[in-house]
Amino acid sequence: MDKLILRDQKIAADRFTGEKIEHASFINCDFSAADLTDTQFIDVQFYHRDSQLGCNFSRATLRDASFKNCDLSMSNFSNANLLGIEIRDSMLQGADFRGASFMNIIAPKVWFCSAYITKCNLSYANFANVVLEKCELWENRWLGTQVMGAKFSGSDLSGGEFSAFDWRTLDITHCDLTRSSLGELDVRYVDLEGVKLDSDQAAALMERLGILVVS
CATH class of the missing domain: 2.160.20.80 (E3 ubiquitin-protein ligase SopA)
Structure with a gap:
């Protein structure tokens, strides 16, 4: 199966709800207001080193979502619902959690x-x-x-x-x-x-x- 690579995309609200995503890359993608409840991300890149851009999770629902061995540097989690979130062995340099719950x-x-x-x-x-x-x-x-x-x-x-x-x-x-x-x-x-x-x-x-x- 080809590796999932998405660039400069607005992610539909229910596109990845409850899914398990592995070895993917999201480059400057907009997850704002998306429902990512119970979604699992494993070995996923959300940060693009050349552009130094992360992804936008503002106002997203990430209840019980998990990120393992992911690069979330410079990502925006402002005003997101993060109850029960699991983030382990990951990069979060410069990530913005202001207003997150x-x-x-x-x-x-x-x-x-x-x-x-x-x-x-x-x-x-x-x-x-x-x-x-x-x-x-x-x-x-x-x-x-x-x-x-x-x-x-x-x-x-x-x-x-x-x-x-x-x-x-x-x-x-x-x-x-x-x-x-x-x-x-x-x-x-x-x-x-x-x-x-x-x-x-x-x-x-x-x-x-x-x-x-x-x-």
């Missing part, structure tokens, strides 16, 4: 989030004001990721690589940060209530305050 709202003030974004490169992605509470976000690279106003409370951020990352601008209370490289995290300016750290991390943070931790 990972929430299931049951009633006013009653809701939960669901997302599995693991072993991904999130460098320079934009999660400003995004709510990703109690989600699996482990072993990601967070270089220069924009997180102003984001809420990650209770999420698993273990094994992450954080650099050029402004910890002061988001809520990380009750997060698991064990095995993570914490960059410039300063305990004087970040609310660490309920945060899980390993002993080496705690000692390093105390040393920045001039406190020597001995065993």
